Amino acid sequence: MSDTLDCAASPAVEGAAPEVKITVRDLDFYYGDFHALTGISCDIKARSVTAFIGPSGCGKSTFLRCLNRMNDLIPGTRVDGTVLLDGQDIYGPGVDPVDLRRRVGMIFQQPNPFPMSIYDNVAYGPRLHGVKKKSELDDIVRDSLERANLWKEVKDILDRGGLTLSGGQQQRLCIARVLAVQPDVLLMDEPCSAIDPTSVQKIEDLMAELKSSVTIIIVTHNMQQAARTSDETAFFLQERSGEPAVLVEFGRTADIFTSPKDKRTEDYITGRFG
Amino acid sequence: MREGFRKELKDLKASVIAIGHDIVDVTRDAVRALVEGDVELAQRVIDGDSDIDARCLGIEERSLEIIATQFPVARDLRLLHSLAYIAMHFERMADLAVNIAKAARRTAGRQGPQTLYDLIQAQGNLVQRVLQAMLEALEKNDLEMSRKLQDLDEPIDHLFKQFFRELARLQDEEDIEWGSSMVLASRYLERIADHAVDIGERITYMVTGHFASCEDDEA
Numbered sequence: 001m002s003d004t005l006d007c008a009a010s011p012a013v014e015g016a017a018p019e020v021k022i023t024v025r026d027l028d029f030y031y032g033d034f035h036a037l038t039g040i041s042c043d044i045k046a047r048s049v050t051a052f053i054g055p056s057g058c059g060k061s062t063f064l065r066c067l068n069r070m071n072d073l074i075p076g077t078r079v080d081g082t083v084l085l086d087g088q089d090i091y092g093p094g095v096d097p098v099d100l101r102r103r104v105g106m107i108f109q110q111p112n113p114f115p116m117s118i119y120d121n122v123a124y125g126p127r128l129h130g131v132k133k134k135s136e137l138d139d140i141v142r143d144s145l146e147r148a149n150l151w152k153e154v155k156d157i158l159d160r161g162g163l164t165l166s167g168g169q170q171q172r173l174c175i176a177r178v179l180a181v182q183p184d185v186l187l188m189d190e191p192c193s194a195i196d197p198t199s200v201q202k203i204e205d206l207m208a209e210l211k212s213s214v215t216i217i218i219v220t221h222n223m224q225q226a227a228r229t230s231d232e233t234a235f236f237l238q239e240r241s242g243e244p245a246v247l248v249e250f251g252r253t254a255d256i257f258t259s260p261k262d263k264r265t266e267d268y269i270t271g272r273f274g
Numbered sequence: 275m276r277e278g279f280r281k282e283l284k285d286l287k288a289s290v291i292a293i294g295h296d297i298v299d300v301t302r303d304a305v306r307a308l309v310e311g312d313v314e315l316a317q318r319v320i321d322g323d324s325d326i327d328a329r330c331l332g333i334e335e336r337s338l339e340i341i342a343t344q345f346p347v348a349r350d351l352r353l354l355h356s357l358a359y360i361a362m363h364f365e366r367m368a369d370l371a372v373n374i375a376k377a378a379r380r381t382a383g384r385q386g387p388q389t390l391y392d393l394i395q396a397q398g399n400l401v402q403r404v405l406q407a408m409l410e411a412l413e414k415n416d417l418e419m420s421r422k423l424q425d426l427d428e429p430i431d432h433l434f435k436q437f438f439r440e441l442a443r444l445q446d447e448e449d450i451e452w453g454s455s456m457v458l459a460s461r462y463l464e465r466i467a468d469h470a471v472d473i474g475e476r477i478t479y480m481v482t483g484h485f486a487s488c489e490d491d492e493a
Contacts, residue, residue, distance in 0.1 A: 223345070223347070224345050227347070257347045257348060257351070258347070258348060258351060258352065258483060259348065259352070259482075259483025259484070260348050260483075265348075266348045266349060269347045269348055270276075270346070270347060270348050270349060270350050271276045271279070272276075
């Protein structure tokens, strides 16, 4: 029997330390013999946006996928260390990865709507989780599309194919699809790299709105996007080819982009390498 | 990487330092005009102010353009912001030198007590020392030098107070009028040095990312 992860978040207490949503300790990750990440430890705060930055191949997307066990789908991978979601080990025995991925949803670089109607795209997850009543599904679809800032644009064409939408709309449809199953955490792997600037702006606005209810982690190659959208930033680096990547610095985005503590962070974000 | 951008930053800093050297010159000339009663020299200081104003404004404009187009961060951002800030100080320091030059115009042709001439010249010399140290700290990103500025500033403040005491001894009404202009000049010199100390704190921030304590300013 698989454990169901408890998704009840404790309410924020004024003046208390920020609630930690995800705790990572001493994480190492391997693709077969290749040691990709080592010694990663960090706390991801609840209801905030955290950006992962670093040069190509520094392991930031690999680390992101460790947070909802997406790497489990790649044969030969191994994770050492601990990842706690609301204090519970997501790699613990009996944890159902499918349930985990409902709670920790993911948005990819390329929008990937299912080849079905806009409505069915959003209703897909809730139906899978047993919601059958039409009026209930209607409410979920509308609410999710509203939260994804897409409702106004598609409310009259809900039966049209999701793939007929523009790239930026497709990405927001994918966000609505994830929101429909009420995730606690949204992992975004370069969500804006394949869409036009206006849509980028809409998704960044959306992130700012969603973070009051969802913990967001975004991998981005766009330093300005990291600076604009995130509360905290993590800088990853593989210092030498063949060596595992490390988490060099993790801190308030405002501090990272004005006064980073580590010279390697400073050199990367000021464009001196990478 | 970003070689063009780096050259722009380097050139902008060189332009700010060049203005700084001109501030040293106009301050020295203003004091000399005051002490020697040289009206022509005073006028040259006054006439040169518009050029310094324009160059300081140019620094601010260029900093904003680079921030808007190049998205600088970390030390580059701190440098650009600090250069604009320092240019603003330089513009005010030049205005203070102009005020001293105007005092020189007012007091020329009247001979006051030698003690006060000596005091203002001594104060002027100390201000030159602070300005040179500030420029050296800026040119070399020298934290130790920027921290010394506060100490170098202290005797200037003392001289300003001493100037007041000397002024109180004047009896003759013409002397008092003359002395009032001189005490204002002494105050302007003290303010120029204060700006240099503020610039020193900005250099510390520019280099380290941490703001120096402002407690001394508030005391």
